[in-house]
Amino acid sequence: MPLIKSNIHTHTEFCDGRNSMEQMVQVAIKKGFETIGFSPHSFTKFDLRYCCKDFNAFRQEFMRIKTIYGDKIKLLMGIELDAYGELPKNLDYIIASVHYVKKGDNYYSVDSSKLHFENALINGFCGDKLKLAECYFDTLVKAxxxxxxxxxxxxDLLDLYGKYEGEQYKQIALTAVERLKETNSLVEINLGRCFKRMGGAYPADFIVQYMARHGFDFILSNDAHCTDALGYMFDEEVERLKTLGVNRLFYFDGTDKKQIELI
Ligand SMILES: [Zn+2]
Ligand SMILES: [Zn+2]
Structure with a gap:
């Protein structure tokens, strides 16, 4: 059983997830989870491919599932709110994410596919990867x-297809960290890319190390889009985080934040 028994970044058929909410809950219970939080992608009117188009239906299903499984697992209703997305009311929590960079009237996806990233780079930023990075992190800080x-x-989702390296990029990313020093938000250690076998967790090691040194706190999540992803690599990642200077993690227990010391 994993040390962390909670995942609050979970997608279902209500947005771009592969499984139903009920299937996700059943597997989470089987895996010994104590909490599961659902976080559909917020509605973005300029891109309907992946977002939750009927939040009321999602809410209704959540209440139904809670009635059935609420005594076996704590269920939380959240959202993954894009910087340009719409925020519904009465949620247990909010994850704020950037999936688009905006230039003029155009929204460019940075993570839908390699082609989308290249389109953003060429048409939005004349091929200048660093300019795209500046825009991405500026959007994140403001959000x-x-x-x-x-x-x-x-x-640092932009790294999925951007494959960033080099000192100039590091400076841009760490400047964003500096600008967020006063925040009380938890930083997500996101294992979505690991499950897709496309790389390591977000954020990159140098960002996690810098954040850990400067008092940021972290929460581990799968960004699960299917049942198999729930809890994937949690234990391995905890061990890895310790080597990066992270000595505690937070998780949501009901609506409270709880802390686990990593020793
Ligand atoms: Zn996301
Ligand atoms: Zn997500």
Whole structure:
């Protein structure tokens, strides 16, 4: 059984997840989870491919599931709010994420596919990867300062297809960290890319190390889009985080934040 028995970044058929909410809950119970939080992608009117188009239906299903399984697992209703998404009311928590960079009137996805990233790079930023990074992190900082979310989602998602390296990029990323020093939001250690076998967790090691040194706190999540992803690599990642200077993790127990010391 994993040390962390909670995942609050979970997608279902209500957005771009592969499984139903009920299937996710059943597997979470089987895996010994104490909490599961659902976080559909917020509605983005300029991109309907992946977002939750009927939040009321999601809410209704959540209440139905809670009635059935509420005595076996704590269920939380959240959202993964894109910087340009719409925020519904009465939620247990908010994950704030950036999936788009905006140039003029155009929203460019940075993570839908390699092609989408290249489109953003060429048509939005004349091929300048660093300019794209500046825009991405600026969007993130502003979103976090405005929304004051419980969790900052996949801090450096742009790296999925951007494959960033080099000192200039590091400076841009760490400047964003500096600008968020006063935040009370937890930083998500997101294992979504690990499950897809496309790389390591977000944020990159140098960002986690810098954040850990500067008093940021973290929460581990799978960004699960299917039942198999729930709890995937939790224990391995905890061990790895210790080597990066992270000595405690937070998780949600009901609506409270709880802390686990990593020793
Ligand atoms: Zn996301
Ligand atoms: Zn997500």
């Amino acid at each position: 976090v300062r405005t929304i004051k979310p419980d969790v900052i989602g996949h801090f």
